[in-house]
Amino acid sequence: MNYLTELLAFFRWMEQQRLSPLLQAFWHYLMYFNNRAAIKGADGFWYWPVEFRVPNKLFQDALGLKNRQPLWTQRQTLIRKQRVTYTPDAGNRAGQYRLIPFDKGLAPASIAAGERQEPTLVWTQTATESGHGAQPYINNINPKQASLFYHNQEEPPNTHSIHGFNLLPPLTESEKAAIQALYPGDSVAAFNAMWAAREAKQKGETT
Structure with missing residues (x-):
């Protein structure tokens, strides 16, 4: 997934969507936390994980929210607009997010990452290779x-x-x-x- 490509596509998408400033900020923080959860594959490249966890408290502090209700509302809105999926955890752990990329050429793929015993799902480039190829561009959004x-x-x-x-x-x-x-x-x-x-x-x- 390419940070800059997704960002530009998001602003273009907003031309047809009426999004509150809070909802816009929530999406940007989702991108930030997804990027921060980058996984280094055995090939030495960094990849965006398909699924990532973020505690509600982090979002509340970042967005200046006093309780979880406004956060729930923003999350449900992005789910309805098919920009994210969310799976709450049955225990005390943070829920699991999955951003839905604007780039239709991306697909999940399993890779071996570090000392993890189980393969990890990451976003990889498939059909849309005309501009950027398969390079994941994690931390350097304009190389x-x-x-x-x-x-x-x-x-x-x-x-x-x-x-x-x-x-x-x-x-x-x-x-x-x-x-x-x-x-x-x-x-x-x-x-x-x-x-x-x-x-x-x-x-x-x-x-």
């Missing part, structure tokens, strides 16, 4: 290096900066339309394909 050869074409001449930004060449409207036509109804796949096209355009300009 791209700064480009010394490209500047933002929209900036005035002689004002561009090379201090830490990889500003890719923009696509024309016709290029965007052609890519969107390849991925009807899948905005994440279209976004990944557009990013790949911009990277390819940059390589063509700098080689």
